[in-house]
Amino acid sequence: MxxxxxxxxxxxxxxxxxxxxxxxxxxxxxxxxxxxxxxxxxxxxxxxxxxxxxxxxxxxxxxxxxxxxxxxxxxxxxxxxxxxxLNGQQRMLGNDHWAHLPAFLHTGKLARHAGDAGMAAQEQELSSAALEWLMAPVAQEVAALIGIGARMRECAILDIGSGAAVWSITCAKLDTAAHVTAVDWPAMLVAATEAARAAGVSDRFTAMPGNYETIEFGVSTYDLAIAANIIHRETPETCRSLFSRVLAALKPGGTLAIIDVFSGQEAGELTRAISALELALHAGHGGYKRSEDVIHCLGECGFVEAAYKPVRLPPYTMGAVLAARPA
CATH class of the missing domain: 1.10.10.10 (Winged helix-like DNA-binding domain superfamily/Winged helix DNA-binding domain)
Incomplete structure (x- = not known):
């Protein structure tokens, strides 16, 4: 029955x-x-x-x-x-690239997507605004998991591939002495800078335009590094390169928070599976990672105390892997 x-x-x-x-x-x-x-x-x-x-x-x-x-x-x-x-192309709910799915299945040819260089800056900003709205409750939960405003105060925060910087700005609102450095392409940092102004933290916010895969982060500079919604775009090799550079940029005892889609929450499995298919449509490499594989990679790069924390909030797909640079 x-x-x-x-x-x-x-x-x-x-x-x-x-x-x-x-x-x-x-x-x-x-x-x-x-x-x-x-x-x-x-x-x-x-x-x-x-x-x-x-x-x-x-x-x-x-x-x-x-x-x-x-x-x-x-x-x-x-x-x-x-x-x-749902403004601009967002209002179409991705119809432009979902229509490409049959061709993708037959040919493997990728669809145009939000990260393409040809995408208008306005569309990128609208996409970031939608993500900010969707992820705000998750960002609050992740900040609590990290200990922002409790065990972690007066933090120098590096937000890698920041988008609208919802994660780091949430931390800055909870830690009123924190300073955020957001790294992303210039068009994306427009949305982040406006979000910082709207949140009242613009005096503690620095935009660092550039490619996070090559830009210099500095040495022993940050208490917290945030890598949110970026590792699914990376290969195992580029993940190792990024993690090694972040390790050097953190102060001894500093924390790396990797926030992304991970499997393991039954309520979000349909969302995760459809999201994985959508990702494959417009990304020729990468893919959603298993938390245990990320933890293993972090250990290879010199991080310690790596652990996975699921975020049991809609869309029930997000989680955080937290790891530390040895003190």
Whole structure:
């Protein structure tokens, strides 16, 4: 009976996810989403502007409300908070590269992705903003695991491949004497600098533009180094190179926090598996690592006390490997 129930649940989930995806796509292609983002409107106004049929449109609008894409206030439909994060190409939910999946399976040819040099700076900033919103609760939990504001105070923090710097800025807010140095490409540091200003830590924030694989970090300079959402882009060889350089940049007893997608949380396995497929679509190397392999590599590079800590918060895929430079 249990197997039958699980099969029925799987069937229902697949059908619902597919229907929801088509409903969202139809709302985009008919202009309904953009019309509502402009300002909350009644169903009658939406039908008039978009040229759709009222009965079908109301059913679609109610489905979008059930999906938490829209909210209804009286007779008006307005955008839910998620639409504030889904700007530009983000609003298409990655359709441009998912459409490439059949070709990828047949040829192995990669899709264009957010890290390509040709991607507009604005799109990179929007992608970073969405990641910041998604990862803010996880960043709070990781900061607690590290001991920021408790056993670790007045930290010099190196944020490697910072993006919008959600991880290091969270630490700086908890440790009011911390100073952050964020390393990333110039377009990404625009978002990080703005995030630091918005968080009130811009006087303790330094942007260091450049390629984290080659830029000089310094020697015995930092109490904490953060490598968040970058090692899945690296090969074992480039991981070893990066870890060795970070070891030299940390003060004796300093901590490296590697934050990334790791397996092991049942609630997040579907998200992790789909994310791994998406990563393969636009990355010719790397891939999500096993925490035990990362710990072994850190030991080879001279780190001690390496341990994995899962973060049991949505999206239930994230974890942190913490390791120390010998004192």
């Amino acid at each position: 249990k197997n039958g129930t699980e099969t029925l649940e799987t069937y229902t989930t697949l059908m619902t996810m597919n229907g929801a995806a088509h409903a969202y796509a139809a709302a985009l292609s008919t202009g309904i989403i953009n019309t509502i983002v402009e300002e909350p409107r009644t169903a009658h106004d939406i039908v008039r502007i978009c040229g759709t049929v009222e009965h079908a449109t109301v059913l679609l609008l109610d489905a979008l409300c059930a999906m938490n894409v829209l909210v209804k206030d009286g007779e008006r439909y307005g955008p839910a908070p998620i639409l504030g994060m």
